[in-house]
Amino acid sequence: MTTPSPPPIPPSPHPPNGHSLALLTALSPTSAPSSHARHTAALSARDAALTSSHDSYGSLCSNFARILGTTSLSALPPSELAIFQNEDPTSCLQLQHDPTSYLQLRQMAGLLLKNSLVSPPIGNLPTDAYGRVVPTARMILPPSSRMEIQHVLLRCILDKEKSIRAAASSCIASTSLTSIEYYSTKMTPLPLKEWTDLCPFLTCCLSYGISCLSSPTAEVEALLDGALLTLRKCLEDNACQFVQDASHFPNVVPLLIQMLSVPNLPESFKREGLKCLNELVDPLPNELILHMNDYLKVLSDFAGDESVGVRKLVCQGIVQLLDIRAEYLRPHIAPVSSFMLTATSDTNPTVSMEACEFWLTFASQTPDVISPDMSDTVQNLLPQLIPLLLKNMVYPLEKQQELMYQNEVDESDAVDRVQDMAPVFHKSKVKRPESSITAFGVTAEKHPNEDDSDEDDDDEDEDDEEANEWSLRKCSAASLDTLAAMYGPESILPPLLPALQEGLSHADPWVREASVLALGAIAEGCVEAISPHMGQLHPFLMSQLSAADSLPQLKSIAAWTLGRYASWAVDQQMSGTQPDLLGKMTEAIMTIILSRNKKVQIAACSAFGVLVESTGELMVPYLEPVYRTLVQALSAYQTKSLKILFDTLGTMADFVGPSIGEGSLPSLYVPPLLALWNELARANPFDRTLLPLMESLS
Numbered sequence: 208m209t210t211p212s213p214p215p216i217p218p219s220p221h222p223p224n225g226h227s228l229a230l231l232t233a234l235s236p237t238s239a240p241s242s243h244a245r246h247t248a249a250l251s252a253r254d255a256a257l258t259s260s261h262d263s264y265g266s267l268c269s270n271f272a273r274i275l276g277t278t279s280l281s282a283l284p285p286s287e288l289a290i291f292q293n294e295d296p297t298s299c300l301q302l303q304h305d306p307t308s309y310l311q312l313r314q315m316a317g318l319l320l321k322n323s324l325v326s327p328p329i330g331n332l333p334t335d336a337y338g339r340v341v342p343t344a345r346m347i348l349p350p351s352s353r354m355e356i357q358h359v360l361l362r363c364i365l366d367k368e369k370s371i372r373a374a375a376s377s378c379i380a381s382t383s384l385t386s387i388e389y390y391s392t393k394m395t396p397l398p399l400k401e402w403t404d405l406c407p408f409l410t411c412c413l414s415y416g417i418s419c420l421s422s423p424t425a426e427v428e429a430l431l432d433g434a435l436l437t438l439r440k441c442l443e444d445n446a447c448q449f450v451q452d453a454s455h456f457p458n459v460v461p462l463l464i465q466m467l468s469v470p471n472l473p474e475s476f477k478r479e480g481l482k483c484l485n486e487l488v489d490p491l492p493n494e495l496i497l498h499m500n501d502y503l504k505v506l507s508d509f510a511g512d513e514s515v516g517v518r519k520l521v522c523q524g525i526v527q528l529l530d531i532r533a534e535y536l537r538p539h540i541a542p543v544s545s546f547m548l549t550a551t552s553d554t555n556p557t558v559s560m561e562a563c564e565f566w567l568t569f570a571s572q573t574p575d576v577i578s579p580d581m582s583d584t585v586q587n588l589l590p591q592l593i594p595l596l597l598k599n600m601v602y603p604l605e606k607q608q609e610l611m612y613q614n615e616v617d618e619s620d621a622v623d624r625v626q627d628m629a630p631v632f633h634k635s636k637v638k639r640p641e642s643s644i645t646a647f648g649v650t651a652e653k654h655p656n657e658d659d660s661d662e663d664d665d666d667e668d669e670d671d672e673e674a675n676e677w678s679l680r681k682c683s684a685a686s687l688d689t690l691a692a693m694y695g696p697e698s699i700l701p702p703l704l705p706a707l708q709e710g711l712s713h714a715d716p717w718v719r720e721a722s723v724l725a726l727g728a729i730a731e732g733c734v735e736a737i738s739p740h741m742g743q744l745h746p747f748l749m750s751q752l753s754a755a756d757s758l759p760q761l762k763s764i765a766a767w768t769l770g771r772y773a774s775w776a777v778d779q780q781m782s783g784t785q786p787d788l789l790g791k792m793t794e795a796i797m798t799i800i801l802s803r804n805k806k807v808q809i810a811a812c813s814a815f816g817v818l819v820e821s822t823g824e825l826m827v828p829y830l831e832p833v834y835r836t837l838v839q840a841l842s843a844y845q846t847k848s849l850k851i852l853f854d855t856l857g858t859m860a861d862f863v864g865p866s867i868g869e870g871s872l873p874s875l876y877v878p879p880l881l882a883l884w885n886e887l888a889r890a891n892p893f894d895r896t897l898l899p900l901m902e903s904l905s
Contacts, residue, residue, distance in 0.1 A: 214411040217358035220276040225290025227270035232298035265352030274316035276359040317374030324396040364433035372433040380440035399452040406453035435479035442486035460494040481520040488527040522561035560679040570689035593702040599683040600721035617805040691732030727768035763810035770817035797836040808848040816858040853903035
């Protein structure tokens with residue numbers, strides 16, 4: 208076999224001019240001591256050079272590229288060095304004394320180059336007949352500058368310094384695939400379609416680097432690293448466009464698979480190669496389809512790799528295939544499922560979480576995607592999988608310690624931060640379905656008539672950092688939720704009930720908390736089958752609300768789970784089996800609504816809102832004590848809790864009906880709400896609490 212030729216390395220760049228180097232050192236806070244006035248003057252000079260004309264813009268961008276591509280100050284001609292020394296003698300002396308500091312300037316030049324290209328400024332352009340600046344013409348690189356910059360960037364991805372390779376690869380990905388929209392104009396600084404030697408250069412680097420992996424030199428490792436880094440960033444930015452526009456793309460997939468098949472491949476190359484292939488799963492080009500068996504073999508070979516990062520990427524690749532093109536996994540579903548089961552119990556939580564995504568993705572697919580053989584294979588694993596998911600729902604030790612500290616903070620009188628409050632609107636009078644598991648079990652539920660892209664839904668989740676942080680616990684709970692909906696109680700309860708019985712009676716409150724979460728997670732799929740056990744489970748949940756020594760997290764999850772089984776409680780009351788059950792539930796929830804812990808306050812209000820939706824007018828006998836409690840909470844709650852409290856008040860208006868306005872009830876809650884409105888409006892007319900308060904009043 209013929210040994211691949213080395214890549215055609217572009218020639219060394221022209222040296223930068225002294226003026227540009229002096230400008231860069233003035234902009235850099237690390238090059239030399241600088242005054243604010245000097246830095247401001249440098250910013251003005253940079254902006255003037257970038258906006259005065261297309262040629263000036265191209266010249267400065269070219270000089271940024273030259274600085275990025277020049278390895279040391281010694282590359283400057285004596286005349287340019289003299290200019291630099293004259294304009295910034297301190298920085299010049301510093302760079303001559305410590306040549307390694309020039310690396311920071313090169314990195315900064317790469318960043319400025321990328322920013323200047325990705326967001327070209329609007330220049331000092333001619334005006335129209337009315338004296339208005341023509342708004343459609345941003346600065347454009349002259350062809351000579353564009354070609355020079357492209358050559359420098361290709362050369363820099365082979366640089367011996369990893370930071371320079373990273374800067375150049377980021378610049379290439381951002382400028383070749385990013386379109387800038389300005390009025391009706393779309394611009395790509397270095398369009399991939401016109402950069403015809405980019406992909407061939409990368410494939411040449413890959414081919415040559417792979418051929419030298421048996422005894423790689425530092426130069427070969429840098430070459431392969433730079434090519435992989437650039438390819439991965441391009442695919443991350445826009446894999447579809449890269450596949451469509453890059454010339455010589457068909458060579459990329461077989462080269463990546465060839466590299467990943469090399470024995471004793473360095474871990475960094477494994478990771479970059481897998482990332483590239485995983486990014487190609489979504490666009491799924493023909494080249495990957497042709498080599499799908501090879502790709503699956505690579506994933507199989509790396510399934511037991513000692514590197515956490517590699518195992519994580521293997522799981523990601525399998526999950527992406529399952530989500531996008533599950534048919535390619537059908538012939539291999541048995542070994543794949545067995546591997547993912549093992550990976551779900553991986554000692555590293557990042558690997559186990561990625562593996563757990565497999566079950567969530569699997570159970571979320573439509574029936575036409577999951578074949579009967581695939582369904583049966585996973586069903587046979589449920590006796591092993593269900594207890595594992597339950598185990599993964601227990602907070603890890605470090606998170607337990609963090610939550611214990613947070614409990615102390617929540618029970619203090621610390622004022623909520625402004626960013627803790629996001630806009631909220633109580634929901635319209637539409638029965639809302641159960642949905643996926645979030646933060647500590649409380650669902651971020653959505654109406655059937657609400658669009659998934661509704662920004663309000665995003666806002667509601669942004670007020671709690673824990674709610675936004677996806678974790679193994681949440682993924683496991685969501686997986687159990689969807690699996691229960693898919694397979695039903697016949698397959699879920701036999702392996703779950705023994706584990707639940709053990710967990711609910713466990714001495715460790717964190718284990719009990721996870722078991723209560725699991726009980727709530729299966730409600731949608733198993734509510735009828737679990738009903739015979741609710742005679743024992745429901746009192747247990749109620750006891751967790753009232754126990755003085757219960758963790759706030761346990762109280763919160765118990766309240767949420769009671770809400771998930773609100774329909775059972777309604778049936779008990781309506782049938783006369785437990786005619787006072789709703790009263791007992793309401794009393795218990797009202798007690799924890801007045802908790803000092805903010806998480807418990809939020810969970811209690813949310814759970815009561817769900818209960819009200821299920822009970823409707825059955826809540827009428829309890830309205831007076833409920834409103835007395837909620838009014839008492841108005842004076843105790845802070846921003847986040849108030850938001851949920853207002854939502855609960857709105858829910859009561861929607862679902863209980865006109866009874867809330869009869870008799871003396873309005874005198875209980877209307878005056879305090881109006882007084883709070885006046886107080887907040889006087890203190891700050893822009894207070895973010897006013898809008899949800901107004902919604903609850905309306």
